[in-house]
Amino acid sequence: MSSKNMEEYLETLYALNQDGKAASTSEISHRLNVAPASVTEMLQKLADKGYVNYSPYQGATLTPMGFKLGEKMARKHRLLERFLHDVLNLGKDRVHAQACEMEHTLTDETERAFCNTLKQPAKCPDDGKIIPPCDLQFSSCEECQKWHGESLEKVGKRKANLVSMTALKEREEGTVAFIRGDNKVLRRLLDVGLTPGTRISVTRVAPLKGPVEIAVRGSRIALGEEIAANVFIEAAGKRGGRVG
Amino acid sequence: MASFSSCHTTTGKKVKSGNGKRLTIALAGNANVGKSVIFNQLTGSSQIIGNWPGKTVERAEGMLTFDGYDITVVDLPGIYSLSTFSIEELVTRQYIATEKPDVIINIVDASVLERNLFFTLQLMELEVPMVIGLNQIDTARSKGITVDYQRLEDSLGVPVVPTVAIKGEGIKELIKRAVETAEQNGTPEVDEEGAGEAGAERGQYRHRQRQGGRQHRYRRGQTTRFGDNLEPTIDKLAQAIEADQLDLEYPPRWVAIKLLEDDPDITAVVRAKSERLVFLAATLGKEIEALHDEPSFAVLAAERYSLAGAAAGEAQNQEKVRVTLSDRLDRLATHKIFGYVTAAAVLVGLLLWTFTVGNYLSGLLSNLFSFFATLDPKMSGSIPSILWNGAFAGLVAGVTLVIPYVIPFYLVMAMIEDSGVLTRVAFMFDNFMHKIGLHGKAIIPLILGYGCNVPAIYTCRVMGTTRERLLAALAITFVPCTARTIVILGLVAAFVNIQWALALYAIDLVIIFLLGRIALKVVPGKSTGLIMEMHPFRVPSLPVIVRQTWARTKPLILMVFPIYVAGGAIVQGLYASGWLDPINNAISFLTVGWLGLPVIAGVLLIFGLIRKELIVLALVPILGTGNLGLFLTPVQLISLALIGILYFPCIATLTTLVKEFGWKPALAISAANLISAVFLGGVIARMLALVF
Numbered sequence: 001m002s003s004k005n006m007e008e009y010l011e012t013l014y015a016l017n018q019d020g021k022a023a024s025t026s027e028i029s030h031r032l033n034v035a036p037a038s039v040t041e042m043l044q045k046l047a048d049k050g051y052v053n054y055s056p057y058q059g060a061t062l063t064p065m066g067f068k069l070g071e072k073m074a075r076k077h078r079l080l081e082r083f084l085h086d087v088l089n090l091g092k093d094r095v096h097a098q099a100c101e102m103e104h105t106l107t108d109e110t111e112r113a114f115c116n117t118l119k120q121p122a123k124c125p126d127d128g129k130i131i132p133p134c135d136l137q138f139s140s141c142e143e144c145q146k147w148h149g150e151s152l153e154k155v156g157k158r159k160a161n162l163v164s165m166t167a168l169k170e171r172e173e174g175t176v177a178f179i180r181g182d183n184k185v186l187r188r189l190l191d192v193g194l195t196p197g198t199r200i201s202v203t204r205v206a207p208l209k210g211p212v213e214i215a216v217r218g219s220r221i222a223l224g225e226e227i228a229a230n231v232f233i234e235a236a237g238k239r240g241g242r243v244g
Numbered sequence: 245m246a247s248f249s250s251c252h253t254t255t256g257k258k259v260k261s262g263n264g265k266r267l268t269i270a271l272a273g274n275a276n277v278g279k280s281v282i283f284n285q286l287t288g289s290s291q292i293i294g295n296w297p298g299k300t301v302e303r304a305e306g307m308l309t310f311d312g313y314d315i316t317v318v319d320l321p322g323i324y325s326l327s328t329f330s331i332e333e334l335v336t337r338q339y340i341a342t343e344k345p346d347v348i349i350n351i352v353d354a355s356v357l358e359r360n361l362f363f364t365l366q367l368m369e370l371e372v373p374m375v376i377g378l379n380q381i382d383t384a385r386s387k388g389i390t391v392d393y394q395r396l397e398d399s400l401g402v403p404v405v406p407t408v409a410i411k412g413e414g415i416k417e418l419i420k421r422a423v424e425t426a427e428q429n430g431t432p433e434v435d436e437e438g439a440g441e442a443g444a445e446r447g448q449y450r451h452r453q454r455q456g457g458r459q460h461r462y463r464r465g466q467t468t469r470f471g472d473n474l475e476p477t478i479d480k481l482a483q484a485i486e487a488d489q490l491d492l493e494y495p496p497r498w499v500a501i502k503l504l505e506d507d508p509d510i511t512a513v514v515r516a517k518s519e520r521l522v523f524l525a526a527t528l529g530k531e532i533e534a535l536h537d538e539p540s541f542a543v544l545a546a547e548r549y550s551l552a553g554a555a556a557g558e559a560q561n562q563e564k565v566r567v568t569l570s571d572r573l574d575r576l577a578t579h580k581i582f583g584y585v586t587a588a589a590v591l592v593g594l595l596l597w598t599f600t601v602g603n604y605l606s607g608l609l610s611n612l613f614s615f616f617a618t619l620d621p622k623m624s625g626s627i628p629s630i631l632w633n634g635a636f637a638g639l640v641a642g643v644t645l646v647i648p649y650v651i652p653f654y655l656v657m658a659m660i661e662d663s664g665v666l667t668r669v670a671f672m673f674d675n676f677m678h679k680i681g682l683h684g685k686a687i688i689p690l691i692l693g694y695g696c697n698v699p700a701i702y703t704c705r706v707m708g709t710t711r712e713r714l715l716a717a718l719a720i721t722f723v724p725c726t727a728r729t730i731v732i733l734g735l736v737a738a739f740v741n742i743q744w745a746l747a748l749y750a751i752d753l754v755i756i757f758l759l760g761r762i763a764l765k766v767v768p769g770k771s772t773g774l775i776m777e778m779h780p781f782r783v784p785s786l787p788v789i790v791r792q793t794w795a796r797t798k799p800l801i802l803m804v805f806p807i808y809v810a811g812g813a814i815v816q817g818l819y820a821s822g823w824l825d826p827i828n829n830a831i832s833f834l835t836v837g838w839l840g841l842p843v844i845a846g847v848l849l850i851f852g853l854i855r856k857e858l859i860v861l862a863l864v865p866i867l868g869t870g871n872l873g874l875f876l877t878p879v880q881l882i883s884l885a886l887i888g889i890l891y892f893p894c895i896a897t898l899t900t901l902v903k904e905f906g907w908k909p910a911l912a913i914s915a916a917n918l919i920s921a922v923f924l925g926g927v928i929a930r931m932l933a934l935v936f
């Protein structure tokens with residue numbers, strides 16, 4: 001099993017698991033354009049390595065470790081799409097295939113440089129999927145931008161796996177873990193009570209990619225979709241989980 | 245209760261009164277917790293209230309006498325924090341620091357105690373004497389929350405008075421405790437120097453203090469203690485600030501906290517006096533960040549919230565409650581289909597109600613008037629009789645066309661505002677508003693614009709940036725206010741049909757949307773997102789509705805009716821003398837040639853700049869009949885109404901635009917109005933000609 005092949009599987013599972021459901025073999029085979037039989041075989045291998053929870057009739061979900069890797073690939077892929085689209089002016093229909101090839105060779109250092117150069121983009125250009133947050137233990141995007149150390153290893157890695165607030169459904173709960181973007185939005189969110197570690201639950205999601213209403217500290221707050229997309233939650237239940 | 249004094253009392257200067265016992269009390273707190281309700285209760289004023297955040301855009305002042313004191317009560321805008329950078333927050337912070345009210349009444353929503361106490365703690369950090377009004381204890385109870393206010397008082401060290409402002413419960417006790425607190429802290433106005441000379445200014449007070457050795461310019465109130473991980477750092481910085489004797493308006497400890505929070509405003513103030521302190525603060529801030537893995541401002545916010553959470557948790561008891569009616573309504577108003585249906589029903593319902601009830605009342609009133617005198621245009625006779633006739637026609641037009649529509653409109657508008665449905669509409673239409681560069685909150689001023697554009701434009705301050713305020717204001721100038729509704733009613737609903745009247749509102753919405761799209765491209769900048777508190781639905785209070793409607797109708801009757809009467813007289817006088825013709829002829833190439841209107845329209849549109857409804861009202865004395873359908877074709881009626889909606893902001897709106905944005909943007913908005921009216925008016929008139 002090549003690492004590129006494995007990364008593609010985990011990335012696909014990351015996307016298919018977004019709504020909290022397990023991915024079926026046929027979905028994966030369709031997405032990756034591979035025969036169902038080889039998908040089953042591959043899932044079994046990934047399960048043996050501890051990346052995937054897999055049983056033939058219930059489909060596949062990522063383990064916390066698998067989630068971490070899948071998320072990382074998705075992040076690199078989507079950042080690359082933004083770069084190809086925003087900086088190199090490639091058409092929306094062209095960026096996906098190219099990013100697919102490039103993502104496997106992108107180092108973490110370059111990933112961080114892309115993120116800051118593109119000003120912490122929130123969504124990818126072609127289908128509006130949310131670009132996952134980085135796994136570095138910076139307190140905020142501003143701190144990351146100011147950081148000029150030599151080795152990223154010194155920064156440390158985030159243990160918890162996070163999902164965007166917009167990926168949560170009504171009545172799902174979690175704690176606020178990371179807020180992406182400039183400090184101005186961060187301060188406004190802190191003021192209404194969204195400090196890191198605060199428990200929130202989603203009470204309403206407006207239709208047509210509208211705002212999300214959450215219950216926080218006994219109040220109800222509506223957050224526009226573009227703001228909620230940048231609020232990352234350590235979700236209660238099966239989503240994400242923790243590594244180590 | 246005391247009498248109302250205008251909101252234009254100059255702050256800083258105090259009017260001297262008989263016994264010299266004067267106090268200033270400021271009301272501060274989160275948005276939509278009932279500050280303005282309490283303000284109205286205390287002062288007998290009619291500050292606009294309603295169930296949506298951002299009603300009080302400028303501070304209002306009123307007077308009250310209590311226990312021998314002449315008290316100035318100041319209603320401050322609702323804010324969540326003293327640290328972020330909205331206009332309201334800066335204004336409030338500066339007001340408290342520089343004007344130094346004798347006591348602050350912090351209104352707290354008992355049903356959202358923890359979040360409200362977050363702001364309370366920040367007020368305490370400012371070390372001002374304060375009292376807490378624990379409001380909406382009835383709402384809290386319906387959510388299963390009871391608050392032990394005695395316990396809250398003990399844990400915060402600040403007097404706490406439970407209130408239900410809307411019913412007036414606890415208000416007297418609140419003011420009593422506020423006065424006591426002010427007395428304990430000493431009131432500078434009745435200071436040792438003999439109750440101060442008349443008009444003694446705050447500046448002199450400060451000056452005096454400075455002469456009397458180094459004294460704090462702030463009051464000694466209570467403050468908060470952070471955790472052991474932060475307190476030594478804050479202390480260290482505060483001591484350094486105190487040692488430097490920077491002569492600041494604010495208490496050193498507060499300045500220390502703000503420096504650690506990297507507050508740009510305070511950092512700039514301190515930097516001007518001591519670069520060293522800013523450097524020290526930055527170093528200490530880094531230490532905090534290293535320890536907590538969060539930016540220092542986030543650490544302090546989290547710390548405050550944990551203090552607020554502890555105080556709230558200690559004092560309140562939450563019981564499980566069944567789903568309330570408010571919750572059910574909320575589900576409906578934010579449902580993926582019924583939410584839009586509700587929003588549409590509210591708005592269309594408001595218009596239909598105004599049309600039908602207004603029409604009925606208007607008919608009644610017209611009959612009443614025709615019983616006394618019939619309208620008859622005087623083209624000849626003595627000048628006084630011509631003028632009298634015109635004035636009478638103006639009055640009749642005002643009474644029969646304006647009053648019957650405006651009062652029902654404002655009644656229902658007040659109900660809508662008080663219910664809380666507006667925040668739900670904002671929630672549902674957020675992504676739609678993004679298409680014109682705004683976010684959901686902007687829909688609130690837009691809807692208010694259907695009442696009157698002037699307060700709606702002020703309300704644009706709920707938007708974060710100047711760009712968004714400008715875009716929202718532009719859209720508002722295209723919203724048909726009650727004055728323009730009268731034009732639509734008087735011309736179209738009365739003499740064409742009601743479908744065409746409603747169609748005009750729909751056409752207008754399309755125009756607003758298209759112009760919004762264009763404006764978005766023209767005005768550079770980025771859009772911000774929606775962050776809005778959703779307050780529970782509540783049953784509108786009848787006294788509030790009646791009072792609000794009266795507050796909005798009163799100026800109309802007192803100030804605008806004389807304009808109708810004078811306008812009627814002037815128009816008829818000018819008409820009889822033949823002076824209108826040159827004006828009409830001068831712009832007839834546009835009005836007649838391009839827009840297909842009768843020649844008289846030129847003068848009507850000029851009068852309409854004063855008040856839009858004069859477009860219809862002035863027609864009555866000129867034509868000498870209320871039956872305008874005899875003189876204008878349906879196409880002319882519809883296009884005159886459309887042009888009336890669009891062509892230019894009335895004087896009051898224009899003044900407001902200049903005040904809020906300056907001349908250039910105001911004129912640009914007016915130009916957008918004029919261009920779209922001329923262009924669309926001509927095009928639509930030609931299209932209508934094909935239909936009729």
